[in-house]
Amino acid sequence: MATLASLTLAALLALGLPAHAQPQNGARDDTTVRIGVLAYKGPEAVQRDWSRLRLWLQTRLPGRSVELLDFDQVGLTHAVRARAVDFIITSSGHYATLEQDDGASRIATLASPWSASPQLAIGSAIVVRRDAALQALADLAGKHVLAVAPEAFGGYQIAAREMLAAGVDPERDLDRLQFNGFPTQQILLAVRAGRADAGIVRSCLLEQMIRSGELGAGELRVLAPLPHPGSSCQSSSRLYPDWPFAALRHTAPALSRQVAVALLTMAPTADGYSWAVPSDYGSVDELFRELRIGPYDYLRQWTFETALRRYWGLLLLALGLLVLWAVHTVRVEQLVAKRSAELLAAQQRERGMADEAQARQAALDHTARLAILGEMASAIAHELNQPLAAIGNFARGMARRIAAGRTETAPLLEGANEIAAQSERAADIMRKVRALAQKRAPERRKLDLTAVMDEAVALFRAAHPQARVDWQADAPAPVLGDALQIQQVALNLLKNALDAQRGADDAGAEACTGAAETPLVVTLRARERDWQVCVRDRGCGLAPEQFARLFEPFFTTKAEGLGLGLSLSKGIMESFGGTLSARPNDDGVGLSVCLTLPNFDLSETP
Incomplete structure (x- = not known):
């Protein structure tokens, strides 16, 4: 047992615990309540400042004794993990770390007479000499600054956050950052003596030292103090919750309840200190996250090795998902490539079929025009005979005059002009016939439908001199289309109308009242x-x-017809955005077939 006790004592000494925190004879005294206190002013200040608390708890916990044990921050952390203390009184930042790592749980928060509320009590005071040229936190760049320790909450961490917000990184932008440890009073004394440009301490320490007479009222000042209504201390920072009184993971729940009741019923001390219900320490966690310290220290030390060690499971899962995604992507790309090739082949087939259909349509149109010309051939030949006969007559007459010696200029000039006029008439007929017989791709361009119909009617009249056509038009009619194809449709409609009237004439008066000599009425209306x-x-x-089958291909009422004219004509008009329709006349005699084309001036320019 003696050997075991010696080993236990050696282990506690290795943890840095003070001798009074170490159990005697290798056994823990369950009747003693041990409270570990962060001694930021030194060991003597712990016993002096917290003695009334110890006496109060002693009276409220019958059968138990209460001990106050002083520690620095590292020593207090070791004592918590070694279960050498039952409760702790420490800074807000240190508590937040112990809560995260070691299961500490606050049961009360200190209420200080220096602050407006326990929730807004602790800050950092960056203290400089009264005559220092420093006015703003940004002026600290390149200066020598003293602080308590990297883990000191009010003695460094709070001020570090404010300095970063002011654009000064304390780890890079200062000329020198020196940590002096506890007690913190020595930092203010060093600044007064000129051994540093500024010192970081917990807020209210300056005012307390002035009150105790350790410092003169006009020797030091707080740099860039922030307004905090209700606070008796100047602070260079935002305020955070005051120190907590916290139970530990191994503390008996019943004992925690007894101590919590005792704290909340304790009367204020002569200096005005008391205990209040636990405050919310979320603002402390926010500071740690912003500085990447304490529970968020891993954010500062982020490396591939630490990430692999901390998140190897997630990384393995992500790697597996990445492999699956890569396989899926390759598979999808293969399917997309295959589908794209199929679609391209289908588009090429459709394009080929469309080109073939277009070629067939053009051939059918050409065939239809040739059929019209074939039917009109004898009439066109007869029409050409007239100017040719006139040319011959005038030429022979001019020859007889010359042979007879009658060479007057006026008659010969008149004959020459007549020959030229008749040749122009014959050439115009041939030009229209050649255009109608030409095989070419249709063109979509702006046309005057009135002029196109004028030429169609003229050509029809030349081919059918016996036909009477009453052609009526309002005005120029701008449309989009191909003049030749529109003329083909018009000639087809005129020929069908003429054939219908001839058929009526052949049928006799008993069948219907139509007659071949009745004029065909052609109108153009807006x-x-x-x-x-x-x-x-x-x-x-x-x-x-x-009538129901009028526009079907190969349907015809003519003995020698092919049944393609109206079908092709309907397709031509629809290709230009128009229509082709038929209706009985209002008086019940005959038929009206109408084509429509959009007004080009009311549509978009192609």
Whole structure:
């Protein structure tokens, strides 16, 4: 047992615990309540400042004795982990670390007469000499600054946050940052003596030392103090909760309740100190997170090795997900490439089919025009005979005059002019026939529908001199289309109308009242957003079942017809955004077939 006790004593000494914190004879006295106190003013100040608390607890815990044990911050942490103390009184920052790492739990918060409330009590005072040129925290750059310790809450960490906010990094921008440890009074004495430009201490320490006479009232001042209504101390920082009285993970719950009741019922000391319900220490956690210290120290020391050690499970899972994502991506890319190739092949097939259909449509259009020309050939030849006969007559007449010696200029000039006029007439007929017979790709461009219909009617009249056409137009009609194809549709409608009236004439008066000599009425009218051309005949019309199939391919009522004219004409008009329709005349005699084309001036420019 003696050997075991010696080993235990050696272990506690190695932890840095004071001798009075170490159990005697290797056994823990359960009747003694040990309170570890952070001795920021030194060991003597602990017994002096907290003696009334010890006596009060002694009276409120019958059968137990109460001991106050003084520690520096490192020693107090070791004592907590060695279970050498039952309760602790320490700084807010130190408590927050012990709460996170060692399960400390606050049961009361100190209420100081120097502050407005326990929630806003602790800050840092950056103290300089009264005559120092320093006015703002930014002026500390390049200066020699004293502080308590890196882990000291009011003695360094709070001030470090404010300095960073002012643009001064205490670890890089100061000429020298020196940590002096406890007691903190020595920092203010060193600044007064000129051994440093500034010192960081817990707020209120300067005022307490002035009150005790350790410092003169005009020797030092707080740098850049912030306004804190209700506080009796100047502070260079924001304020945080005051010191907590905390139980530890191994402290008996019943004992914690007894001590908590005793603290909250304790009367204020002569100096005005008392205990209040536990405050919220979330602002301390926020400071630690911003400075990346305490529980957030890993953010400062972030390396691949620490990340791997801390998060190896998550990293392994992420790696597995990454591999799965890569495999999925490759698979998707393969499927996309395959699908894209299939779509490209399908588009090429569709494009080929569209080109083939377009070529077939063009061939059908050309065939239809040739069919129209074939039907009109004899009439066109007859029409050409007239100017040719006139040319021959004038030429022979001029030859006879010359042979007879009658060479007057006026008659010969008149004959020459007539020959030229008749040749122009023949050339115009041939030009229209050649254009109609030409095989070419259709063109979409702006046209005057009135002018296009003028040429179509003129060509029809030349091919069918016996036909009477009553052509009526309002004004120029701007449309978008191909003049040749529109003329093809118009000629087809005119030819069908003429054939319908001839069929009526052949059928006799008993069948219908139409006649071949009745004029074909062709009108062009402006509507709201388009132009409409109607060809009206006075034929026998169509039976209802024939009318329903009028625009079907290969449907015809003619003995020698192919049944393609109206079908092709409908496709041509729809390709230009127009329509082709038919309706019986209002008086029930004959049929009106109408084409429409959008008004170009009311539509978008192509």
